[in-house]
Amino acid sequence: SWPSPRFPPGPLGLPIIGNLHRLGENPYRSFRFLSEKYGPLMSLKLGCIPTIIVSSSEIASEILKTQDLIFCTRPRLVAFKRYSYGGRDIGLSPYGEQWRQLRRISMLEVFSAKRVQAFQSIREEEVNVLVQTLLRRISSDGDCTSSKYHILLNEMMSLLGGFILGDFFPSMWWLDVLTGTRARLERSFHSMDELLEEEIKKHMHGGGSRDDFIGVLLELQKDLSLGFPLTRDHIKGVLMDVFLGGSDTSASVLESGMTELMRNPPVMKKAQDEVRGLLGNKGKVEEGDVQQLYYLKLVIKEVLRLHPPAPLLAPRECMQDCKINGCNIPKKTRVYVNAWAISRDPRYWQDPEAFIPERFEDNDINFKGQHFEFIPFGSGRRICPGMSLGVVAAELALANLLYRFDWDLPGGMSKEDINMEEQFGLVIRRKSPLILVATPTSVVS
Numbered sequence: 194s195w196p197s198p199r200f201p202p203g204p205l206g207l208p209i210i211g212n213l214h215r216l217g218e219n220p221y222r223s224f225r226f227l228s229e230k231y232g233p234l235m236s237l238k239l240g241c242i243p244t245i246i247v248s249s250s251e252i253a254s255e256i257l258k259t260q261d262l263i264f265c266t267r268p269r270l271v272a273f274k275r276y277s278y279g280g281r282d283i284g285l286s287p288y289g290e291q292w293r294q295l296r297r298i299s300m301l302e303v304f305s306a307k308r309v310q311a312f313q314s315i316r317e318e319e320v321n322v323l324v325q326t327l328l329r330r331i332s333s334d335g336d337c338t339s340s341k342y343h344i345l346l347n348e349m350m351s352l353l354g355g356f357i358l359g360d361f362f363p364s365m366w367w368l369d370v371l372t373g374t375r376a377r378l379e380r381s382f383h384s385m386d387e388l389l390e391e392e393i394k395k396h397m398h399g400g401g402s403r404d405d406f407i408g409v410l411l412e413l414q415k416d417l418s419l420g421f422p423l424t425r426d427h428i429k430g431v432l433m434d435v436f437l438g439g440s441d442t443s444a445s446v447l448e449s450g451m452t453e454l455m456r457n458p459p460v461m462k463k464a465q466d467e468v469r470g471l472l473g474n475k476g477k478v479e480e481g482d483v484q485q486l487y488y489l490k491l492v493i494k495e496v497l498r499l500h501p502p503a504p505l506l507a508p509r510e511c512m513q514d515c516k517i518n519g520c521n522i523p524k525k526t527r528v529y530v531n532a533w534a535i536s537r538d539p540r541y542w543q544d545p546e547a548f549i550p551e552r553f554e555d556n557d558i559n560f561k562g563q564h565f566e567f568i569p570f571g572s573g574r575r576i577c578p579g580m581s582l583g584v585v586a587a588e589l590a591l592a593n594l595l596y597r598f599d600w601d602l603p604g605g606m607s608k609e610d611i612n613m614e615e616q617f618g619l620v621i622r623r624k625s626p627l628i629l630v631a632t633p634t635s636v637v638s
């Protein structure tokens with residue numbers, strides 16, 4: 194028995210069309226709307242694939258904590274399989290011994306607090322590049338250019354978050370060949386693979402630091418006590434994870450943060466007063482300073498609540514028949530947890546649509562996967578291993594932008610005119626870029 198009614202059939206009477214046309218461009222919004230009607234555990238069939246959508250913190254806790262061991266695998270999606278080097282990464286691969294070993298080693302050696310600390314100078318350098326770019330653009334009115342990394346990343350994100358027929362009708366995989374989707378995936382994968390190879394070779398010939406991601410992974414490869422052979426594909430798989438997991442997510446926090454601050458001038462003022470009051474005319478914010486920026490940290494939390502970069506987390510799959518909330522869930526059901534809807538649920542959040550960083554002031558709610566009303570990084574065995582890296586990078590960048598510049602909307606535009614439409618993908622993006630006028634501040638000497 195299914196937990197709740199399926200979606201009604203679509204205009205053509207075909208379940209796939211019926212389901213998909215209702216998802217619209219932003220499935221997490223449509224799912225919230227539908228869950229109000231069909232309940233917090235909603236079932237639907239996307240193509241041939243039984244799927245459940247979870248929209249309450251209680252059921253999210255059941256899936257990501259109580260029954261995590263049953264739900265901690267990823268579906269074998271076409272693009273997931275390719276970009277993970279056939280299951281040799283952490284983020285896109287199914288659960289199993291190989292995944293466990295790779296995740297364990299990476300948590301110890303790549304994502305540990307010690308490493309996050311060690312990468313500090315790289316982050317500070319990158320944020321400085323961002324500030325310098327803004328300063329130069331102010332004087333030279335330069336164009337915004339995309340590097341080859343951006344172009345590659347965009348294409349990968351579009352394939353990972355887009356529609357591949359074989360993921361919904363596995364027996365019709367050949368249609369993806371006919372439509373050219375498979376060829377597009379191959380091209381994208383090979384371009385990225387070439388780039389990773391180039392970077393690794395540079396390192397092997399002494400051209401890179403031993404203290405960055407590649408350096409650390411190459412050192413690990415020499416370690417015979419690892420318990421499993423760390424191949425070149427594993428290294429590239431983890432680098433792919435870092436590239437995919439670490440780029441758009443932190444950028445999304447920064448962009449959503451600036452958007453909300455522009456829409457809420459008193460919050461912008463309070464955050465700027467804090468950072469400028471603390472730093473005086475020091476010139477730049479360093480990571481050591483960020484620890485004292487109490488209000489900025491509340492701002493980042495509120496951004497993650499209202500705009501979780503991965504609103505449906507990353508898809509999971511059920512590994513055996515089980516019961517959730519008294520309903521039967523068959524093996525191989527695909528699972529999406531609507532973190533976006535959960536963190537706007539009026540049962541847990543007062544005035545949920547409003548941007549109020551102070552709501553986190555007198556409580557210990559955090560995003561580390563124990564408070565299921567707030568899970569922007571997921572929870573359980575698959576929780577984001579890059580959480581600290583992502584948060585520290587976003588905090589540092591935002592603190593510097595607020596410290597170094599005053600921000601205005603372009604002439605004639607009011608805060609009500611800011612377009613809040615989003616484009617759905619594995620990681621959400623704004624439909625139109627946020628355009629602001631930056632004026633270097635007089636606080637900085």
Ligand code: HEM
Nearest residue numbers: 283284434438439442503506507570571572575577579583
């Ligand atoms: C603000 C920044 C970030 C957000 C909001 C975020 C969010 C997420 C989410 C929602 C998941 C899925 C969790 C689940 O299935 O329960 C995830 C997984 C993952 N993230 Fe992040 N992430 C961020 C930054 C990063 C960074 C900086 C890295 C790497 C440098 C990273 C690497 C990964 C990897 C490898 C996984 C897969 C974990 C697994 O499947 O075992 N993320 N992230």
